[in-house]
Amino acid sequence: METEKGKPAVHKLISEEDVAVALAKYIADLSDKSVKGKGSFSVALSGGSLIHTLRKLLEPPYKNTVAWSKWFIFFLDERVVPLDDPDSNYKLAYDGFLSKIPIPPGNVYAINDTLSPERAADEYEARLKDLVKRKTLSISVTNGFPKLDLMLVGMGPEGHVASLFCWHFQRYEKKRWVTFIKDSPKPPSKRITFTFPVINSASNVAMVITGEDLASAVKVALGTHSSDFIPLPVQMVLPEGELTWFLDMDAASKL
Numbered sequence: 133m134e135t136e137k138g139k140p141a142v143h144k145l146i147s148e149e150d151v152a153v154a155l156a157k158y159i160a161d162l163s164d165k166s167v168k169g170k171g172s173f174s175v176a177l178s179g180g181s182l183i184h185t186l187r188k189l190l191e192p193p194y195k196n197t198v199a200w201s202k203w204f205i206f207f208l209d210e211r212v213v214p215l216d217d218p219d220s221n222y223k224l225a226y227d228g229f230l231s232k233i234p235i236p237p238g239n240v241y242a243i244n245d246t247l248s249p250e251r252a253a254d255e256y257e258a259r260l261k262d263l264v265k266r267k268t269l270s271i272s273v274t275n276g277f278p279k280l281d282l283m284l285v286g287m288g289p290e291g292h293v294a295s296l297f298c299w300h301f302q303r304y305e306k307k308r309w310v311t312f313i314k315d316s317p318k319p320p321s322k323r324i325t326f327t328f329p330v331i332n333s334a335s336n337v338a339m340v341i342t343g344e345d346l347a348s349a350v351k352v353a354l355g356t357h358s359s360d361f362i363p364l365p366v367q368m369v370l371p372e373g374e375l376t377w378f379l380d381m382d383a384a385s386k387l
């Protein structure tokens with residue numbers, strides 16, 4: 133799909149099923165291009181409904197054709213709970229997606245769940261820095277933040293993305309790669325999250341948004357009367373790479 137420079141591509145699809153189909157093709161194409169070009173594909177996963185929407189990648193033709201062994205998986209945000217807790221984004225992703233495809237376990241970067249939020253954020257950031265040093269991850273030449281190939285971003289009804297919430301200062305973080313929050317308005321309260329400079333340094337960002345409860349925030353982010361007075365977190369997703377929105381009819385209903 134051709135887009136005007138700097139403008140996102142917006143796919144308005146009918147159902148969540150159609151979003152899942154389009155998303156699988158988009159991801160498989162990016163993976164193919166990245167693996168052919170540099171031998172690897174780095175992906176950051178959100179939690180929530182996104183994981184279910186990845187289901188078409190688990191079916192033919194993708195299940196057998198995607199170069200899974202070249203994938204590196206990161207978590208855009210994570211709840212600071214044990215990795216086997218029902219609230220863990222890792223557990224959600226593992227049970228619903230990662231356990232069904234042959235990504236080498238060493239390529240999946242879960243948080244260290246024995247640490248406090250502060251230390252877990254520091255430790256995750258240190259691991260990213262080490263991967264940059266070892267050239268597993270590249271770096272943005274414009275700002276020195278890590279440059280992942282793809283961020284798969286979900287959104288909450290009030291416009292939060294990752295664990296970057298409306299009335300929390302973490303969304304204005306300019307230096308850290310990974311930060312923490314101990315009073316998340318959405319439980320569980322303790323979380324770590326990529327910062328906007330990291331999200332916005334990605335080569336590709338996909339906003340994967342389905343359901344009527346998200347329509348108002350979509351209108352603010354993409355509508356003709358979108359406000360930037362106090363931007364919602366979702367309005368701060370402005371990557372130097374390509375931004376692509378996948379919406380179902382319900383999420384797009386107020387546009």
Ligand SMILES: O=C1O[C@H](COP(=O)(O)O)[C@@H](O)[C@H](O)[C@H]1O
Pocket residue numbers: 177178179180181182208209210211221285286287288289293294295318
């Ligand atoms: O708490 C979180 O919420 C958002 C949105 O989740 P959804 O269930 O409304 O799709 C999610 O993207 C984030 O990763 C998660 O930690």
